[in-house]
Amino acid sequence: MSAVVAYLDVAATTRVEPRVADVVLHWMTEDFGNAGSRTHEYGTRAKKGVQDARSFLAASVGAKTEELIFTSGATESNNIALLGLAAHGEKTGRRHIITSAIEHKAVIEPLLHLREKGFEVEFLEPGSSGRVTKEAVLGKVRDDTLLVSLMHVNNETGVIQPVAELARELRETSTFLHVDAAQGYGKLPEDLKSPIDLISISGHKIGAPKGVGALVARRRGWSKVPLEPIMFGGGQERKLRPGTLPVPHIMGFYEAAKIFEESRSRWEREARGMRERMLTALRKTRFHINGDAEHSVPHILNVTFDGLNAEALIVRLKEQVAIATGSACTSASYTPSHVLMAMGLPEAIASNGLRFSWFPGQVADFVPEEFIETVVHMQPPVAD
Structure with a gap:
């Protein structure tokens, strides 16, 4: 890799x-x-x-x-x-x-x-x-x-x-x-x-x-x-x-x-900073956040991109970023997320949710805009 x-x-x-x-x-x-x-x-x-x-x-x-x-x-x-x-x-x-x-x-x-x-x-x-x-x-x-x-x-x-x-x-x-x-x-x-x-x-x-x-x-x-x-x-x-x-x-x-307890304040601050950079970059695309953003941890973000197949996007992005469609225990299955379906989301959204989750300090060099350009090019144009 x-x-x-x-x-x-x-x-x-x-x-x-x-x-x-x-x-x-x-x-x-x-x-x-x-x-x-x-x-x-x-x-x-x-x-x-x-x-x-x-x-x-x-x-x-x-x-x-x-x-x-x-x-x-x-x-x-x-x-x-x-x-x-x-x-x-x-x-x-x-x-x-x-x-x-x-x-x-x-x-x-x-x-x-x-x-x-x-x-x-x-x-x-x-x-x-x-x-x-x-x-x-x-x-x-x-x-x-x-x-x-x-x-x-x-x-x-x-x-x-x-x-x-x-x-x-x-x-x-x-x-x-x-x-x-x-x-x-x-x-x-x-x-x-x-x-x-x-x-x-x-x-x-x-x-x-x-x-x-x-x-x-x-x-x-x-x-x-x-x-x-x-x-x-x-x-x-x-x-x-x-x-x-x-x-x-x-x-x-x-x-x-012990390490996490010592660094938790910094972890939270940096995790929130990463989330803000992600959301800023995502504004160039058409997307939905899955879940209540006001009651969420700062380091996990689940989104669905309009008109994009999640598995196809993961394959296209594999040289840039390691992400998942949901739980690691069920990621081998291509069925819709049971979590997103239980939230009452349409199957097209529940089948294509992407989970981004990060650990500050381990993605310091990651630039969200670079992979967002790939998403922009893959999204179909808005129908008239």
């Missing part, structure tokens, strides 16, 4: 920061002990490193150290949170679940599995804004509602969902709130410090290695979220996620989170 290709697909994954890579290598080759080994210093150092990481990451969302477990990423965290509550729902007769139709497949598919097991799952549609309202969710809550699962930031549109407001309302009920924070972790820290019961986090969206994440299960007073394990074999991570802890990945996640 040409070195001049600008990478604008950080909603799929980010480059591992060099400092993070150094930390990962250290814990692979020098302090390489198993955090479960209790008979020598290698294990002791690994255990202490993991505990330091756990404390920092938990504190970053306002949780206690013991309320965070490590997983392989947000997908596994989502599965533990959603499927792990099923037994409690069955025991208590609370089988009603509320979610949105714009969730990631890592939430939708576990919930469809629960529906097959007799749970009633309601999928709320957000309308053209791409934002589910707090009132729409609360209006569906019943006495038998076990759970509301709502993502923090949509991975295709960047639209922020009202999870903080919901958390404060639902805390006074017996309904739990789960938030898939894969895209929002680190970017909107105050939202996640609200009293959300379950938070799924992924490391590789903020410069950590792929394959590491966390699940926060916040207590309500003295009461734990009644999760049951969905895997067995070893008892690690409070018996919710058995298996040898990937210490190098955890320490890399820890380092990435």
Whole structure:
């Protein structure tokens, strides 16, 4: 691949920061002990490193150290949170679940599995804004509602969902709130410090290695979220996620989170600057922004160009910029985006949405005007 290709697909994954890579290598080759080994210093150092990481990451969302477990990423965290509550729902007769139709497949598919097991799952549609309202969710809550699962930031549109407001309302009920924070972790820290019961986090969206994440299960007073394990074999991570802890990945996640926290103000300022440059350049074209621009993160922008096929445009631009049509988990499919369709957008728009997402500092040399010229030349003339 040409070195001049600008990478604008950080909603799929980010480059591992060099400092993070150094930390990962250290814990692979020098302090390489198993955090479960209790008979020598290698294990002791690994255990202490993991505990330091756990404390920092938990504190970053306002949780206690013991309320965070490590997983392989947000997908596994989502599965533990959603499927792990099923037994409690069955025991208590609370089988009603509320979610949105714009969730990631890592939430939708576990919930469809629960529906097959007799749970009633309601999928709320957000309308053209791409934002589910707090009132729409609360209006569906019943006495038998076990759970509301709502993502923090949509991975295709960047639209922020009202999870903080919901958390404060639902805390006074017996309904739990789960938030898939894969895209929002680190970017909107105050939202996640609200009293959300379950938070799924992924490391590789903020410069950590792929394959590491966390699940926060916040207590309500003295009461734990009644999760049951969905895997067995070893008892690690409070018996919710058995298996040898990937210490190098955890320490890399820890380092990435520290770096991001230190630089978040600059990241936001530069991300907004990039967004403004993108929007200025886009004015030369005929385009639609998909999603509520007033309630969006600064580094994700989803647009549809009038009269242009998204796949054809990606092929034409591949020597200039790396972009995507939507979620990396479904990008091999040419079907319309389920997110844009759930927003009620016409199929021509939903089939041709393009997601631009950037990480300031990694696209410093990118000039939006250069690829916009390609778009201008490809767009058909306006019909008389």
